[in-house]
Amino acid sequence: MTDNTNGTEQPDERVPKRVIGTPPPGTPMLGEEESTEVLKVPGVSLQDPRTAKKGERLAALCFTVTFLAGIGFIASYVAFQVGDLDSTGVSNLALGGTLTLALLGLAVGIVVWVRMVMPKYNLVQERHAMASDEEVRSEVGETFMQGAQESGITKRPLLRRTLLLATAPLGLAPLVLLKDLGPLPETKLRHTVWDPKQHGGKELRLVVEGSGQPIRAADFNSPGGLLSVVPEGYEHDLNALSKATLILINLRPEEIKSGTNKNWTHNGIVAYSKICTHVGCPAALYEQSTHHILCPCHQSTFDATDGARVIFGPAARPLPQLPIGVDGQGYLVAKGDFPVPVGPSFWERGDAEAEVREKGGQV
Amino acid sequence: MSTGPVPKPIAGTSSFIDDRIGAGNFLKRNLRKIFPDHWSFLLGEIALYSFIILLLTGTFLTFWYKPGMNHVVYDGSYEPLKGILMSEAYASSLNISFDVRGGLLMRQMHHWAALLFIAGMMVHMLRVFFTGAYRKPRELNWIIGVLLLTLALAEGLTGYSLPDDLLSGAGLRITQGVAISLPLVGTYVSFFLFGGEYPGEDVMARFYSLHILLIPGILLALISAHMILMWVQKHTQMPGKGRTNKNVVGAPFYPAFMAKAGAYFLFTFAVIAGLATFAQINPIWAFGPYTPADISAGSQPDFYMGFLEGSLRIMPAWEINVLGYTLPLSVIIPALVPMGIIMTGLALYPFLEQWVTGDRREHHIADRPRNNPHRTAIGMSAITFYGVLWLLGANDELSAFFHISLYTTTWFGRIAVFLGPALAYAITYRMCLGLQRNDAAILGHGVESGVIKRLPHGEFIEVHVPPADDIAAHMRGKEAIPTIAAAPDGEGIPPKGLRGPIGRLRAKMSETYGGEKIPIEEHHEEHPAISPADDDKSLTR
Numbered sequence: 001m002t003d004n005t006n007g008t009e010q011p012d013e014r015v016p017k018r019v020i021g022t023p024p025p026g027t028p029m030l031g032e033e034e035s036t037e038v039l040k041v042p043g044v045s046l047q048d049p050r051t052a053k054k055g056e057r058l059a060a061l062c063f064t065v066t067f068l069a070g071i072g073f074i075a076s077y078v079a080f081q082v083g084d085l086d087s088t089g090v091s092n093l094a095l096g097g098t099l100t101l102a103l104l105g106l107a108v109g110i111v112v113w114v115r116m117v118m119p120k121y122n123l124v125q126e127r128h129a130m131a132s133d134e135e136v137r138s139e140v141g142e143t144f145m146q147g148a149q150e151s152g153i154t155k156r157p158l159l160r161r162t163l164l165l166a167t168a169p170l171g172l173a174p175l176v177l178l179k180d181l182g183p184l185p186e187t188k189l190r191h192t193v194w195d196p197k198q199h200g201g202k203e204l205r206l207v208v209e210g211s212g213q214p215i216r217a218a219d220f221n222s223p224g225g226l227l228s229v230v231p232e233g234y235e236h237d238l239n240a241l242s243k244a245t246l247i248l249i250n251l252r253p254e255e256i257k258s259g260t261n262k263n264w265t266h267n268g269i270v271a272y273s274k275i276c277t278h279v280g281c282p283a284a285l286y287e288q289s290t291h292h293i294l295c296p297c298h299q300s301t302f303d304a305t306d307g308a309r310v311i312f313g314p315a316a317r318p319l320p321q322l323p324i325g326v327d328g329q330g331y332l333v334a335k336g337d338f339p340v341p342v343g344p345s346f347w348e349r350g351d352a353e354a355e356v357r358e359k360g361g362q363v
Numbered sequence: 364m365s366t367g368p369v370p371k372p373i374a375g376t377s378s379f380i381d382d383r384i385g386a387g388n389f390l391k392r393n394l395r396k397i398f399p400d401h402w403s404f405l406l407g408e409i410a411l412y413s414f415i416i417l418l419l420t421g422t423f424l425t426f427w428y429k430p431g432m433n434h435v436v437y438d439g440s441y442e443p444l445k446g447i448l449m450s451e452a453y454a455s456s457l458n459i460s461f462d463v464r465g466g467l468l469m470r471q472m473h474h475w476a477a478l479l480f481i482a483g484m485m486v487h488m489l490r491v492f493f494t495g496a497y498r499k500p501r502e503l504n505w506i507i508g509v510l511l512l513t514l515a516l517a518e519g520l521t522g523y524s525l526p527d528d529l530l531s532g533a534g535l536r537i538t539q540g541v542a543i544s545l546p547l548v549g550t551y552v553s554f555f556l557f558g559g560e561y562p563g564e565d566v567m568a569r570f571y572s573l574h575i576l577l578i579p580g581i582l583l584a585l586i587s588a589h590m591i592l593m594w595v596q597k598h599t600q601m602p603g604k605g606r607t608n609k610n611v612v613g614a615p616f617y618p619a620f621m622a623k624a625g626a627y628f629l630f631t632f633a634v635i636a637g638l639a640t641f642a643q644i645n646p647i648w649a650f651g652p653y654t655p656a657d658i659s660a661g662s663q664p665d666f667y668m669g670f671l672e673g674s675l676r677i678m679p680a681w682e683i684n685v686l687g688y689t690l691p692l693s694v695i696i697p698a699l700v701p702m703g704i705i706m707t708g709l710a711l712y713p714f715l716e717q718w719v720t721g722d723r724r725e726h727h728i729a730d731r732p733r734n735n736p737h738r739t740a741i742g743m744s745a746i747t748f749y750g751v752l753w754l755l756g757a758n759d760e761l762s763a764f765f766h767i768s769l770y771t772t773t774w775f776g777r778i779a780v781f782l783g784p785a786l787a788y789a790i791t792y793r794m795c796l797g798l799q800r801n802d803a804a805i806l807g808h809g810v811e812s813g814v815i816k817r818l819p820h821g822e823f824i825e826v827h828v829p830p831a832d833d834i835a836a837h838m839r840g841k842e843a844i845p846t847i848a849a850a851p852d853g854e855g856i857p858p859k860g861l862r863g864p865i866g867r868l869r870a871k872m873s874e875t876y877g878g879e880k881i882p883i884e885e886h887h888e889e890h891p892a893i894s895p896a897d898d899d900k901s902l903t904r
Contacts, residue, residue: 082464083440085648096468096640100633107629114622121614124605125397127597127727130500182558182565185550189560209656230656236434236448239560242536242655274656279540279675279694280561281533282658296660297537298676299759299769312770314675314693316682344540345691346550351684 043123047116055116062109069102189346192244193231194322195337203333205232206248206271206324214331215248217266224288225250228274231334243342245274245282246322247293248332249304255291259307261362264323266332271322272308273342276300278315280344293319316345317353398620399600399613401729403490405627410483412631413476414586420473421575427463429455430525430571432564441648449527449652452567456526456647471639477519478644479635481667484512488709492742494729496599498722502713504592509710511585514578519667521574526645527567532653533662535562537675544694562655599729602840604833608727663757670749673756674701677776701752705745719872721847733802734841736795737876743791744784751779799881802838805830806883839883846877 047055076094081087132140148154196203205214209228212235220227227248234240253268260270272293276283281297291304292311300313308319320342323335339361340352356362368374381387431451437444439454440461459466488508491497497505524535539561543553558565597611606612614620638644650659664672674697681692716738717723732739754761755776762769809827816826829835847870848858856862861870 077464080464082461082466084442084461088461088467091464092467092471093640095465096471096636099468100637100640103629103633103636107626107633110622110626110629114619114626118619118622121619122605122612123395123397123615125597125611127609127611129725130596178555181555182563183554185554189550228656238562238653238655242561245656279537279544280655281536281540281662282656284658285660296658296662296759297533298672299773300680310680313773314678314680314697316680316691316693344543344694345682345689346543346553347546347548347688347690348550349689350687351689354684 041123043121045120045122047119052117055112058116059109059113062105062112064105066102066105066109069098069105072098073102185348189243189343189349190341190352192337192342193234193237193240194244194334196334197337203325203327203335204234205327206230206246206332206334207232207235209235209245216330217269217326217332218330220248220250220269220332221267223250223252223255223268226286226288228282228284229271242280243273243275246271247274247283247286247319249286249291249293251291251305255305257303257306259303259309259318260305261307261321261323263362264321264335266324266326269324269332270304271324271332271334272302272304272319273322273338274319275343276315277310277317277319277342278313278344283319393594394617395615396594396620397597397611397613397615399598399606399611401601403494404598406483406490407487408483408624408627409631410480410487411586411590412628413480413483413635414582415628416476416632416635417473417480418579418583420469420476421579423469424459424466424473425575427455427459427466428452428525428571430567431455432527432562432567444648444651447652450567452525452527453647453652456528460648468636468639471644472635473522474644475638475642476635477522478665478667479631481512481515481519484508484515485667488512489742489746492709492712493732493739494599494601495726495735495738496729497713498726499713499717500596500725501592501599504589504596505713506710507585507589507592509706511582511589512709513706514582514585516667518574518578518582519665521570521578523665523668524570525567525574526647527653528647529650529653529657529659530645530647530662532562532655533658534664534668535566535653536655537672541694541698544691544698546688546690546695562653597727599727602728602731602837604836606728606836606840608725611727660759663760666753669756670701670752671698671756673752673754673758673776674698674780676758677752677755677773677780679777701748705749708745716876719847719869719876720845721873722845728840731837731841733795733798735844736792736799736880739795740788740791744788747783747787748780751776751783755780796880799841802841803881803883806835806838841883843879843882844877846873 073095076091076098080091080094082091153160191198194204206229207214209230212232214232215227215229229246229248230241231244234244248269248271251265251268251270256262256265256268256270264270274282274284276295276297278295278298278300281295283293283295283300283302285294285296286292286304287294293302293304293308294300295313295315298314300315301311302308302315302319303311307321310316310318320338320340322338324332325335327333339356341349369377377386429451433451434448435451435454437447437449437454437457439445439458441457444457456470459470461467491505491508520534520538524531524538539553539557542556543549543561545552553561556566556569557563558569600606600611600613603612614623651657663669675694678693678697681696683690683692730738732742755772758772758776759769761767762772809829812826812828814826815823817823830838847861857866857870860866
């Protein structure tokens, strides 16, 4: 390759006669070392020929398994269609099984080859310190300073400063470009679609999540009942749902404690935001006997009878209560928006509950 | 035996390449590059190969996945969800599972490979930590590794969200809840990430481009750098016979190591394919489409997010309101502090250790964990800290399975997260010293041979034999941990850098951390009674 020394041509029976254009046998291909007699190097101990022979056979068997499994994979692709759960399962099993077997066969075959056919190695190589010589270092340092001086960057401050000045706005440009990723928060987090003012004073009906049925107060009359409720007309608006989803609980009036605003209930029916005040998971679990609302994500627990105050877990605030009433036809409607922002706390939120109380309201 | 000429096609191709880029010099130096052998050196390779499998299976998934959040009516093959309104992302994920042959297999392989990728990185990192393989000159590679782990978590988080099923949506919701709780910038971060209010219609497309382009691009670049540095600096080796700080002992890259690495890649591939075949993962069709109004009980993130989930769960409800602003400590502390402690601690450890020991030498022989008891104890206490948080990420499952009250598990976590690491530290430290003593005993007195001998005066003794050469060499590879010279000079003035409170602390830490706790003394006097009996020298050395 690099140095094609016309070495002596060794008449070796096992080596085929030289083909024109190829280097003679015994020619070092990659420099001088390890050209011949590789296998007599100290640290390289050859396998016993019987082991090697056995290894060859074993590896060949493994490779054959891979060959067959590979064919099986292609056949499975053609033979098994997907669609329902069962057929997809069968296809997955066939494709995955053959693929696994094919890969495993190849892997085991190569390991057998390495361990039984290849020699055992215990070679030694020297390490060299990572650091360059002192000489090299100082030379590089000199070159660097020489280049810096030649370029004039050290002695021409005008050049240097205007260059820095020039790049500053360019560096900011990508950040500026990201501004349109989203609108500013403004007061969006403080309102939900329940607010009648958003609909010209129309009070939205509470409908059952999933079915979309409006709820007649008279029909939801068994104490201990629970419904997951969404605003009518917003059943599939995820942005609206992520703030406006409610849990509707029917309590016996005597169970309701002072934390709950009784004016906002209707015959013992009370509506709380379903969005946990911790990080926003739906607080979906309700224990009838204790009236505890539990968020399955981080187990914040709220007392439904007492304004959904926190009784355990990482949530710091109660689930906000929604003022509800009934419309002319007896269906439950929202009489107003939540008094405070729903969902997880955020920096600009402040102590919204205290502010409401200051104004004489109840949370 | 002659090696014979290089076959013509190979010789021709290599000549072509060498003529143009001079590859011969590189190959001359590197074809027989020596790689030391130890099972623990293969852990990082699991991560490397999983990454390759992630790229392959991930590319397959992109051919069908659509990162759309507009609502479509599902019209695919999976009967139970037909006619249901869902996001295009979820519908296309269902299509990959039910309408593309091999799609489910590739999806499950991708998910399993992701778990194995991160698990592989973690155990590799622990191996590097406990053996001190991060020491000079490998600090840069260690930091690259910490970056890789952080990025891999982000990569996992973005990928986990893409199917847009109910379970992944819960994860996304928690992510948003954490983002919005950040002081000062929280609402802006959330609105910019989601293109407005949560969940909006943009986040899938954004996560998708992060997940398939930006983060994997950086991962690929950093992994390449990681490999190049490993190659240039040569791998560390375990202490042993003939192994010094100045050499590498092992098998050559070509052919043995190359073949072994190839086989190992195939093994990883086979395990991932096998898991994807026989162990179902993330059956998205069972969860249904995402809606912020619903959740299923027992929602668990993938294992690598478990520690964050656990820290959120055990945090007490702290929130501060000052001057009209809110600081939701019950979110930002658990979301940022454990991760911050772990990642910052990892990144700084090599430098802190250097500062404490004053050791600026190059190290190429790996430490046995017992031989640096304080480091090992710190590592174990970090594992315990992480492990408690991780366990508590599934406290609802634990509570249900062991019939313990849910709140009891939370309180257990709140206490164990502080007590556990301290306990782990003390126990590990003692165990390390015990193991060192054991080594010293083996080198000093030999191994019990099981041969009972009766001495002329009637005493029975068990004959000890010297340990096997390789084991003895492995044990003798221990060296004392350096300390900074802290002793005051003749006039009672401590050395520069060790004055003042920080300097004194440093001196104190150095003294505690370093030194030789249990020196190996090879006193040849076996057993007082056996020395005179010289009839059995071969057994008693």
